[in-house]
Amino acid sequence: MAYAPPLRDIQFALDHLVDFANLTKLPAFAHVDRETVDTLIADYGRFVAEVIAPLDRTGDTVGSRYDPSNATVTTPPGFIDAYRRYVEGGWGSVPFAPEHGGGGFPWLVGLCMQEVLTSSNLAFSLCPLLTQGAIDLLSAFGSPEQQERYLPKLVSGEWTATMNLTEPQAGSDVGALRTRATPADDGTWRVSGTKIFITYGEHDLVPNIVHLVLARVPDAPPGTRGISCFIVPKVLDGGERNRVRCIGIEHKLGIHASPTCVMEYDDAVGYLIGEANAGMRYMFMMMNNARLSVGMEGLAVAEVAYQQALAYALERRQGRAVGAPPGEPSPIVEHPDVRRMLLTMRSTIEAMRGLLYLNAWAIDIERHGLDDEARAAGAELAGVLTPVSKAWCTDMGMDLTRLATQVHGGMGYIEETGIAQRERDVRIASIYEGTNGIQAADLVGRKLPMRGGRAVPELLDQVAATELPGELSDLAAALADAVDATRQATEWLIARGPAHPNDALAGATPYLRMLATTLGGWVMARQAAAARPGAASDPYDAAKVATARFYCLELLPQARGLLAAVQGGADLVMATPAEDLASR
Secondary structure (H helix, E strand, O other): OOOOOOHHHHHHHHHHOOOHHHHOOOHHHOOOOHHHHHHHHHHHHHHHHHHHHHHHHHHHHHOOEEEOOOOEEEOOOOHHHHHHHHHHOOHHHOOOOHHHOOOOOOHHHHHHHHHHHHHHOHHHHHHHHHHHHHHHHHHHHOOHHHHHHHHHHHHHOOOEEEEEOOEOOEOOOHHHOOOEEEEOOOOOEEEEEEEEEEEOOOOOOOOOEEEEEEEEOOOOOOHHHHOEEEEEEOEOOOOOEOOEEEEEEOOOOOOOOOOEEEEEEEEEEEEEOOOOOOHHHHHHHHHHHHHHHHHHHHHHHHHHHHHHHHHHHHHOEOOOOOOOOOOOOOEHHHOHHHHHHHHHHHHHHHHHHHHHHHHHHHHHHHHHOOOHHHHHHHHHHHHHHHHHHHHHHHHHHHHHHHHHHHHHHHHHHOHHHOHHHHHHHHHHHHOOOOOHHHHHHHHHHHHOOHHHHOHHHHHHHHHHOOOOOHHHHHHHHHHHHHHHHHHHHHHHHHHHOOOOHHHHHHOHHHHHHHHHHHHHHHHHHHHHHHOOOOOOOOHHHHHHHHHHHHHHHHHOOHHHHOHHHHOOOHHHHHOOOHHHOOOO
16 A cells, blocks of 8 residues: 555644644744745655655665675665665755754754655655754754764765763663773874674765764773764775774564664774763763654654555455445445544654644753743743653554554554554663653653643643633533543642652552543543534544544543552552562
C-alpha cells in the first residue's frame, strides 16, 4: 500500500491546535507565510511518497550490510540515490539558521516534515535525525571556527553526524562511560574508546561523518560532571582518514536499513566543543530535541499503520455484519470491534499530532519569543511536554501498531503484508533517547518541581479553562473529570516527592500516562470545537467531531483510572525482595 501524507490533518493542526499564525509574526519568521508552508509540506510529502517510501520494504528485507574486510557499511539498494535527491532538494535545511545555509523556518514546520519522512521510511529518516541533533548542539555551543567548518555541510546534508554516548557498561547511566581524551601538542585531542548503538555510525551515503563523542579528559570529576564533548570527524581536513572505524553492526528486531554500529576510537583526532567537563549539558540539549523527534516516530509509524489497517478493513470481507443483506460477507470495517480499533487508532493519532506540534511550537517560542517572559514560558512548556511527548507517543505508537496488526487478523502475522514491520520498527522508539521510564522519572523529578511546583498545575488550569460550545457539554464534562483526577495526582506527587522520592518514582509512569491522556483530551476537545459541531459542515469536519467525541468519551476516562496507581506508593512496588522475584 502506498503511503499518503495526511496533508489536510497537518493543516488542520496548524490552523486550530497550535498558534501558528502568531508564530509567523515573530521577527525571526517574518519571511514565512502560511501559503508557502502548505506548498512546502505538500511538495515534500509528494517527494517522500514517491522517492523514499518505496524503499521502505526493501530496506527491511535487505538491510544494511557490514563488510569486516574493510570496516564499511553498505546501505540497501536505492538509498544512495534517494539521499542524493534529498540533499539536492534542500529538504533537510528548511528549519535551520540562514547564516549556515538553512531556510530559517520554524521548528514546528521542520517537525511536520519529519512526520511525513518518518512515516514513509523510519529507517531512512534516522540519518537526517541524528544530523539535526548535531546541528543544534554545534549551533549553540560550537566555536565560530567549528560552526564555519561543519555547519554548512551538515545543514545541507552533504555530511551527516552521529551522537556517541552509549558504551557496553554505560547505557542510561552515561556517567559510567570510560572513553578517554588526552590533549595533543597541537591543541587537538586524541580520543580512545568504544561506543555502541551508534545510528548511521558508518554508511555509504556521504563522504564524511561527523561524530560527536562524549569522553573524559585527564583529572575529570567522576560521573556526569566529568564528561566532555568532542567533534571526531571520519575524514580530517586534507582527506586523511581519522582513526575511527566501525567494528560491527547490530542484528536488530526492526529498522534493519538503519545501521546500528559499534564504533572504535583509537587515538582519533578530536576537537573539544566548548569547555571541558561541560559535555553532558551540551548533549542534553541535543537529546531533548531528539526526544521530541522520537516521540514523532511513534505518531509517524502509527499513521502509516493506520492507513494500512484502514485499507485492509475496507477491502477484506469476513462474516456478515448486523443488518447487512444475507448471502454475502461484509467488509470487516462494518463490524463494531474493528471500527473500535480503527477509531482508537485515528483518534489517538490526532491527539498525538496536536500534542507534538504544541511541543514544537513551544520550542520556537523558547528560541524566538519577543521578550524574556515569553521565552521563559516557552521553555517551561517545552520542558513539561518533552518527556510526555517522547514517552506517551512512543507507547501509543506500539499500542496502535499492535491494533493495526489485529485488524489484519492472521494476515497481519505474515511478513509479506508489511504490517508486522510497523510493530518491529516502532519498538525501539520507547527505548532509545532515554527509556520511557526515564522520561517519567524526569517528569516527576525535574519538571513537576519547576517554578516552585506551579508549572504543571497552571497548565492544567489552562486546560480546565477551555471553553466548549453547548453541544459539546459531554466532552467538557469528560475533560473536567480527567483534569480533576490529574490535578489530584499532581498535588500528591508534589507534596510526597521531596520527602519520599521512591513513592513519586513508583507512580511516575502511570502519572505520565495520565497527564498525557488528559492533554490528549484537551487537544481533541479543541479539535471538536474547531470543526464546528452542529453547523453545516463537510464530511471531513464531521469526522473530526466524531473522532474527538470517541477519544473524549471512550479513551479519556482512563485518566481517572490511573489515579490509584499514581498514589500507590513504593511499598506496593518494592514489597517483594529482589531475590524473591525468581521464586516460583
